[in-house]
Amino acid sequence: MTDKANILVMGPAGAGKSTLINAVTGKEVARINDGRRGTEKLAAYESDELNLRLIDSRGFGDGFWDSQKTIRDMSRWMRAGLKGDRPLIQMLWFCVDASSKHLSARTIRTVEFVKREWKDIPVIVVLTKSYFPDEDQENIKMVEDAFRKATRNNWLPVGKGRPIRNKEHPAENKGMPVAIIPVLAKPLKSMPAVPRGIEELIKATEEHLDDALKDSEEAVYRYDLKRKRMNAHALTVLATSSAAAVGAVPLNLPDSVVLSTMETALISSIAKIYKLDKKDDRMQKVMARIIEAGAVSMTAKMALNQLKMIPGVANIAADVLNAVVAGAIVFGIGEASGVIMEKVYLGEIDEENLDWINKVVNGKMGSVVGKVVRMVASNDGKINVKEIIESLGKK
Template identity: 35%
Template structure:
């Protein structure tokens, strides 16, 4: 079985909780180095696999008390997670998480679950199995399971991810001269992990895709912000601002950079798709109507060049935010570059009456700003908020 089919299990928990002993018990041989006390023995993330176990195991550095500022475990897992989204590292996705909790403790501190949440923040869909280590007696197990359920019920982030709670004894533990706790729970842990793995593999792919999409979105807003400042700068030049054609070079640059970011293909359909967006922002009735309406804003004591700058920046920002919305729909497969009529409607909506209202409000707020960068940032931030809200309410894509 190939690594990608096997999937990966992340083993995580406080230092000294018994992760290495657990891993050795699962493999039936000494794979991980074990030790006593709270220091722990894993100094870096390590990968273990065998031909017998149908998944790989990623062992992590243990969490340390919160008063220690170095969060090596959290940082190591986050670094691994981000690298798994890079090309060539697809087989490193995390598919199931074993969150190890020591059975000899009487309380699962919220900080420990927060550490888990911080370390695995990228894996929002991946199932979690809480493994209660050193769980030596039935009464203790009942208390531990109740403790885990109560702790997770208070944590919205992970309550939905909790798939199983499995108490285990990883190696024989002598209780006294006449009694001992025999190994148990290991087979159940392997079987449960195997059952969850198909779901976990889908979840891992989904979470990596979401991570990439969020990164693209952040870069995209940066592109729009830069182009908005350029638009404001061009608009502020003391020349007649009759229509949106003056912004065409900036819009073309903005749209092409965003298309490249969202991996929009360069075929004929793509060109037509991109040209439709440019047309709406430059020669469309929507663009001309927006400019006419904004130039006639009553009661604003601003110089003509400042008004022009606000209008120019607003249009560039609106076209940019609209392009992000359209390109994301294509990127996630909900739309294609053949949907020309749809993208025109999306972009026209960006220059509708709501856009005019928002830019009017911006113009009324900007009374003492002379720096185009300041004006551009205000426009980008406000329109990004407006459009993110309207995208959730409107169903143009249908």
Template identity: 25%
Template sequence: MDFKADDFNFEEEYSKIKSSIKRPNILLCGATGVGKSSVINKVFGRNVAEVGSGQAVTRGITKYQDENLDINLYDSEGYEIGSIAQSDFHKNIIGFIDDQRIKSHNLSEQIHMAWYCISAGNKRITELDFEVIREIQKKNVKVAVLFTQIDSVDEEELNDISNTLQQGINNIESFNLSIYNEVPKEYLDWEKLMKWSVENLDESLREGFLNSTIIGLEEKKKHIRKVVIPRYAVSAAGIAISPVPLSDSALLMPLQTTMALHIFNIWGVNKNKQAIKTLLSATIISQLGKSVAKMLAGNIFKLLPGFGDVVGGAINTVVASSLTYTIGYAISEICYKYSESVLKGENIDILEFFTFSNIEEQLKHFSKANNRGV
């Protein structure tokens, strides 16, 4: 039995994936000029306030949405330090959080997380900052302090402001950030911010966040490997409850193609839909399926549970699950390498990464890792 890509409705399957995603609501706070836009650009690859659709939801709070992102950003109007607008800033933020809870008991409408931006360049944390952060915590909203523009201070000054925060507020996480490449990576906490954000979002909201970020590659990879791929592997086992011939592994290909679309969506490499369709139609699933089946037949994966259990050339539930998991792993790892190249500023077509040699390389890595018990 051959899998015919022309019979697979890519648009319909992609729409199903997108419609299942729940959007996290992230509140951005901070004084005027603390670099909120720079944070948004760095994390999401675009200034949502410029390209998205802004809607004033209440005084001092604007909601931004972007059709290419699976999040809602709520941007609070900043304040000038020492201005009379400071009291409005406090009222607007806390009042908005309360209003969202009063208006709707639905979790999807409430604020799920707050990023409070403080410019390290100001070398101080105002009493208003302390008050608002404490109030957000009291509302049981996860909040982190983002020390922005750390390139404008030295290490001692940065430590001083960090210590001031910790002394003033209990159980608060802070992250040191700068958008300038001149700052050594060991001083930057972008990846730590991504990890904290994922861990502090409800599990149902994590994928929407990960789909939207262009950084946090390790978190994307972890989510795909621990959450997404196992879901499809279980479904593959269901298809193979009645063992099918190894030669008929194409029965699993529609499911595996949907899995590939899902993985592409999280990695954000699905923007060129025609290229992805070409890739899935002609290359990925068929090449991977043949390569993994070859390994199965040759017992290369005999140390993995189920891989040696191919009775009479038939795919049983464990083998179908393992086959699907391996395909998902290889696709995600190649997307990871592609995303690394994009972040480095390299202009490379995704099609150039999905070569037969790259696929074989990832399968070998997977085999070695599992044989080591990784």
């Protein structure tokens, strides 16, 4: 296990370790805690894109015996693998649930005991479930204070009499994490919480790995872009089901203010993923142009007309038609926004190129509506909203 950088992911039960691993690898590989059972055994998951191997561990409780069991399990597992000349684990990601607003001394101690096996490996604290960016500073400070207190009390087994590997890492920071990074690995079902922080986590990780294990800048850049794309798509899929739910209540779809509001929220969330400033004048223009090009009234009328022409559809309730059309509209807008924001982010298009924006939005809208119409037609005019929405989301 020395070809890739091995990172041990540790932290209390339910902190979000497995979710984080799935987000970083972009695969649903690690089992998620469903409230009854979480990760039970250590297991390694590799990233296909980066030179990383993430080791998922069993979450521990705050009780003494439980943390002892974690320490024992880990020590056993590590001893079994401690044979090569390079340390088996090169870094530790310590997951702390940001929404819990608390980091106990025992939790820090458990992690530090395990860490001791590898002497000075760097620790990055991942503030998981960082739903609210405006609470980041407060949460980072909470972690710093908890670590400072632990180091000051001098019961931390860290760094005592040991050479400091990283010369730039000052002595008073001994035992402190090399970085504290707020992460939201998975979007919330409610709209505005955009997944974030994974790119920063990867950058910090690369920075603190030995040169031999580092990825190339090119690989990190490609990874970053792929993440952004995935996040934009995930948000679009979530917004699409919300839109279908909104459409399923009696309303006049072409005039729907609710739908336009959802579009605006989705577009600004996607802009946020690409770190574009939505308050910037030029960005405002881009966003307005996307909404205008995909105007709800126009697209809804077009889609409804096409659907109504399919034999068998005449008998279908208006709310079912509305649900499908609402979903299609928001999906088309989200996908178009992803393409547009990425090009702006890469500097490949000029924000003033409104014709191009028009073309992208119209193209996406047309193809999404076309896809829905084809699905309904091939199903003899029957509409299964859930199935259609799900199949839109699949790439």
